[in-house]
Amino acid sequence: MARKSLNVFSLSFLDAMTCGFGAVILFFMIINANIDLRREAVLDDLASEVDRAELKVLTGRKNLVQLKSDLATLIEESAVLRALREEVVTEIQATEEEFSTLTADSTAREAAIEQLRSELEDLENETQRLSAASITPEDAGDRIRSFTGDGNRQYLTGLRMGGNRVVILVDASTSMLDRTIVNVLRRRNMSVEQKLQAPKWRQAVDTVDWLTTQIEPGTQIQIYAFNNEAWSLIDGSNGRWQTVNDGSLLNDAVQNLRETVPEGPTSLHAAFASMRPLDPKPDNIYLLVDGLPTMGEVNPINPGVSGRERLGHFNRAIRDLPFNVPVNVILYAMEGDPQSAPSYWWLALSTGGSMMAPSEDWP
DSSP states (O other): OOOOOOOHHHHHHHHHHHHHHHHHHHHHHHHHHHHHHHHHHHHHHHHHHHHHHHHHHHHHHHHHHHHHHHHHHHHHHHHHHHHHHHHHHHHHHHHHHHHHHHHHHHHHHHHHHHHHHHHHHHHHHHHHHHHHHTOOHHHHHHHOEEOOSGGGOEEETTEEEOOSEEEEEEEOSGGGGOSSHHHHHHHHTSOHHHHHTOHHHHHHHHHHHHHHHTOOTTOEEEEEEESSSEEESSTTOTTSOEEOSSSHHHHHHHHHHHTOOOOSOOOHHHHHHTTTTOSSOOSEEEEEESSSOSOOSSOOSSSOOOHHHHHHHHHHHGGGSOTTOOEEEEEOOOTTOTTHHHHHHHHHHHHTOOEEOOOTTOO
16 A cells, blocks of 8 residues: 655644644734733723812812802901991091181181180189179179170179070080099999089089079079089989079079089080070070080090080080080190180170189189
8 A cells, every 4th residue: 555645834834824823823912912911001090080189079169169258258257348438438528628717717726725724814814803802792882894795794803704594515425523533433433422522513502502692583494403414403404494583493403402412524516405495595505614525415435625625515505506506615724725715705706605714713
């Protein structure tokens, strides 16, 4: 039997093809494995980016809520500031108007101050002369000069006396305890009896007592004491004229004043407003006071008051005075209030009244 011949080339080719195919498969497997690794790495990176993006979104939302809250707060604050701005503008306008009024009077007041100083010197000289002469009430009556005019006024040491309808206003505030601030603070803490015996207060009471001796029978009168409010010293007569028929009415009023303890702030607004109900209006006003008011129409919020504020209270208070009625001022000057003398002198001058600053032993 003949041997079958083998084709060596054919086997080698198949082996080579098989090996080549295996190599190709192995190559693709290696490449695929590398692709999976790279894909996982890319996916991990993308997942990290997504986490970071989500964190940014959450943070942004939280910040957005905070920003909305801050915006609402800013809107409220803006509204408050806008309202405050309007109030400030209104107050500035009112201040400018008041300043314009004060500026218009400044020239007249400067001249008035100089004239006041001269008149005060004359009054002091006259007081000393009268004291040295030891004038008795009878002698003083002989020296009175008649004055033809409203109220049948008379003059005595520069003070206009008389009138058909007379109002006496007496400052009964704490400052009437003494002429210095230190002594006022000291006397304020004393007993009631000691306050009533304070020399300055006794002088004011004696002055009212002296004024009432000049009132003629048939005169209509009203006497008010005031601090932060005003009240009549004639019992049960607030807002009504009382006719003087004898001395009992005035005696009771003076006694009520002697029993009044000086206390509280000074409100000229309350004093002048007390005369509104009086009908007909007075024809002569006597004002016993020691300085510019320390409060206006309402009780102050802050305990202190500046000189400028006191002058403002004074200028607003005189608007409540009845028109064309003389105001006669008896000023018990107190330290630390340099504007009081020229202000009250200007008030007396502008209303046709008079002013005097009595010595400590008057009347």
